[in-house]
Amino acid sequence: MTAPALELAGVTVRFGGVTAVDAVDLCVGAGEVVALVGHNGAGKTTLVELLSGALARDAGEIRVNGRAAALRSPRDAQLAGIATLHQHLALADNLDATANVFLGHELRAKSGLLDELAMEREARALLERLAPGFAALREPVSLLSGGQRQLVAIARALRLDAKVLLLDEPTAALGPGERGRVVELVSRLASESLAILLVSHDLETAFAVAHRVAVMRRGRLVAVRSRAELDPASLAALIVG
């Protein structure tokens, strides 16, 4: 039996007297999509920040493919194989898609100068895999649509050889037409053996794409159900408590 791609055991975060995340145990397997839902303040965002290396935990352990991960900085999280897609995507708007895919990890030719051709080739291949026909490799990303910007951010995560993809409200900034594409994309990424933790208010998307749904309430994980066991009414009841 192989270890799950992502494993949280007894993870706890406190802010002063408030326990924002309380002894959470959760596994996400390779190729599995787990949706994490809950009200504002349930602890979802804190969990995202923790897993992306932006916040320290007070107790508990996080393992990626069975190996304990320290996650003291965004870089640590990258190295451990956890890629986070922040709600606001953290792209450099003035740079083009290729430059954003390679940001902080630019390829260089033997001369020591940037190897633009190789980067464009690789970015094209990555984006082609995610969205056939993606052509805007040399446009500043400020000119791209929300969906295209998301693709750029995902391409960057894939390039860093992520094992676990953390999607924070991936449909929040998108038009209704683009939501369907996110569902399709998430399924495709899972079929390539990524473990995906989808944090969302958007229950419709969660239902459409998740294998399992985890519900948080006041810092605690109150339920983890397979999608087959849930209907919208019972999920809403779990969220409200």
Add this chain to the structure above:
Amino acid sequence: MPQPALAGARAHTRVRAMLVALAALWLALAALSDGLFLSPRNLVNLAVQASPVAVMACGMVLVIVARQIDLSVGSVLGFTGMVIAGLQVEGGLLAAPLPWPAALLAGLALATAIGAWHGAWVAYARLPSFIATLAGLLIFRGAAWLVSDGRTLAPLDESYSRIGGGLSGTILGVPLPVLVLAAVALGLHVLATRTRFGRHVFAIGGSPLAAKLAGIDVRSVTLRTFALSGALAGVAAVLTTARLGAGANSMGTQAELAVIAAAVLGGTSLSGGAGSVGGAVLGALWMQSLENGMVLLDVTSALRQVIIGFVLLAAVAADARSRGANR
């Protein structure tokens, strides 16, 4: 060939617009001065005069792109110029004068270290760059005077003075300061558009948070950007002292304003993330052309300042409008 990143197309458009604006200004000044403005002698003069400001503007582009400002460059020019002069004249800073190449290298090293020092205050002590380099402006302007208690240091070595582009300071008819400027501009253009460092400077200007989350060492890049700006103030100090054949403590006074104006005229956005070295060099040439042309036309110094101020305002306002329209 792919377009370089960082909105390369917009930078190209900007450089083209600057070339058109420069041509228009030159034709206007030629007409007003009965062709005097376009005489080879005047053009050579103009290029030599513009070189120190243009050299510093190349570094200022990167500083501003990274969402910072460097107000100290004029004073750093003055101080390091005085040190370079003091190291190579009899009875200067040392008992025995240094050979000019040693004095020159010492000056460049000093200017780089001062730039890095400003950068450290900004990047590590988290002072706003406006304040850190405003302090530098005061400190090094005063220090320039203190080097020799306000005395002018002269004469400088004859070989050294050739760098200033006098009659013997040319290669194939091109004055040395212009060649130095060409080399600096080419080097900085490559640095800005074809290296990791340059890419990271633009990324920080676009979004400091995105740069940090991508694992870029924002503080180190910021420090190095200021060190580069300091180094180029050192190069400008060499050009200025060589041209004067002396060190005078007023060298570079208010040059920071001309340098920032050149960068902005050349399309560098004060909100960061956009700018080009070529544009800044053309911006410096444009400003120097206006100044030089007005001198030929006997416009008084006070009126020249008024006109240049209005021109800067108009140029930046027009630029703000076109950026707004692009959005």
